[in-house]
Amino acid sequence: MDVYDIVYLLSNIFGTYTLYKFMSIFFERNELNPKLELIAYISYFLAIGSIHIIFSVPVLNMLSNLILFFLITALYSCSLKLRVTAVVYIYAILISVETITIILFSLLDLNKHAYSIDVELILSLIVSKILSYTVVLVISNFKMLKTGIEISPLHWFAVVGIPFGTLFSTFMLMTESNNDNLIQLFISITILFLINFFVFYLYDVLIQSYQEKMERNLFKQQNNAYMKQLKIITESQENIKIIRHDIKLHISTLQGLIEKGNNDVALDYIQNIYHLASFTNEYAKSNNTELDSILNYKIYEAQKLGIEIKLHLNVPEQFNFRSIDIVIIVGNLLDNAIEATSKLQEKENIELSIDFSRNVLYIRMINSYSGDLIIEDHKIKTTHADKENHGLGLQSVQKSLAKYNGSINLDYTGERFCVDVLLYNPVNVNFTQ
Incomplete structure (x- = not known):
């Protein structure tokens, strides 16, 4: 196993998380078993990594990804048409980003700066994973803006800025690498990937907190409305109970007023009873x-x-x-x-x-x-x-x-x-x- 294979496995942790985020865009996660979902994505990571290490055949990697993508969609309740559409779109985006990245780095001819490793291939691998996540980040952010959730520019800058800092640091490490410091290089790249992973994870937590805050505000408004309605109903019922309790007294009073010819007073009395029965805040x-x-x-x-x-x-x-x-x-x-x-x-x-x-x-x-x-x-x-x-x-x-x-x-x-x-x-x- 060489440096490229090590970086491939490390970057594929990030790639697996990116795949999860893409799936979250296409499919609802309601009534989904989180443990089963975690096992599915870990299995994907292990399977695709093993296929790459053992066979290292690009066509086989492509077919394996397509099949595994489709199997992962079985976690979600949806139509076959949506499953196929999601797999095609996700893979098309990922392979496009990877291809463009490889072409760009080959044009830059970065290998002349390195001593012993293929900088272009390794950097293109790292950059493609980060850019793929950036794409899913932009799509997710656009989706949230349509629902009224706005992320502050500072948070957005932090999430985008850290990956670019990682790219620069990785490039500097590789240009100074040789056979004597491969272990240090491996540890450094691992730490950088972990930093990026946790930053993006915290970003997801932040987004979730925004969504939960909006939902809490809506439910609070709904609960306040229900409490107000309950108060209205309760007070109306209390007023009706009072009228029922005193109904004989009211009838007797009205009868006396009418017998004495005090019709105007009787009408006012009836009007007062009516206002008591109909609560004004309803x-x-x-x-x-x-x-x-x-x-x-x-x-x-x-x-x-x-x-x-x-x-x-x-x-x-x-x-x-x-x-x-x-x-x-x-x-x-x-x-x-x-x-x-x-x-x-x-x-x-x-x-x-x-x-x-x-x-x-x-x-x-x-x-x-x-x-x-x-x-x-x-x-x-x-x-x-x-x-x-x-x-x-x-x-x-x-x-x-x-x-x-x-x-x-x-x-x-x-x-x-x-x-x-x-x-x-x-x-x-x-x-x-």
């Missing part, structure tokens, strides 16, 4: 728990700011939209409208219409706003100083809409902002996103 009464909860919570918050929401609600008691998506869509749209309206010197009304017809849910939100809208990449950006926690949320809305083949249309003319949302009630409610 604005949405469609009996659709998820929708009523988020609406009552947000309308209550708006009224505390002196903002009135004119609500038109025509929905069934149940539909097949996930409650978390309803919270995201309606909650974010109302947050945007309330935030914009609260900045006006004279508070104006917000108009919200939610109508369900022919298996389609229509949502229209109209509100006033002041100041300029910031448009970037055809998306409206927040003007709030805390951009991480106060985004306009339209990216999250669009992600939820995509699950139902929905659409959103923004119209802003003068000082009026209008959002129209349409989403189709799904027949199959088995979501994997």
Whole structure:
């Protein structure tokens, strides 16, 4: 086993992790056994390394990779078409990066700087693995940006900068290598690979923490809405219990007022009983728990700011939209409208219409706003100083809409902002996103 074989095995640890990241882009990891997944990728690493060391035949390596890639896809629940597509795309990207890297290093003629080893071949091997991971990193980052997760430039620079530093350090080590310091070279390259591996692992942990933070915020908002709805229901029931308990007294009082001809007083008395029975903070009464909860919570918050929401609600008691998506869509749209309206010197009304017809849910939100809208990449950006926690949320809305083949249309003319949302009630409610 020579230096190239050692570097191949070390770099293939990194390559196996890159393969795992590529698979994570194509396939959902829900209901997946983590131990079985770990065993599968370790088996891939051992198998592909053994084939290279024993046979060292490029065509055999290529066929082995394709077969093993396909076998790994068996871990994930998906169609045969998606499995084949994923294997072809992943291998095409990896082999393209490797080929381009080999050609570039051969043009640089780096072997003239080395004493005893093939610098071009070893460097191209290391660079191709790092560049392959950079590709999957860019794709993953683009996917996260579409879901509303933004990574700070400092984190991104650290993740990209460290691999380039590794390349420079590796090149310097190899140009000074000879037969007497191969062990030191092996140890140094191993340490550099471990540093890169743990840096990228920490980056993945960072991404996961961003996602979990977003989910916690959404669930917190949903829980607050449910608690508000529960409070409304509880207080309404208490009021009804009071009326039932005193029903004979109320009837007797009304009878006495009517007999004495005090009809106006009797009407006022009936009106007071009516207000007691209908709790004033229950604005949405469609009996659709998820929708009523988020609406009552947000309308209550708006009224505390002196903002009135004119609500038109025509929905069934149940539909097949996930409650978390309803919270995201309606909650974010109302947050945007309330935030914009609260900045006006004279508070104006917000108009919200939610109508369900022919298996389609229509949502229209109209509100006033002041100041300029910031448009970037055809998306409206927040003007709030805390951009991480106060985004306009339209990216999250669009992600939820995509699950139902929905659409959103923004119209802003003068000082009026209008959002129209349409989403189709799904027949199959088995979501994997």
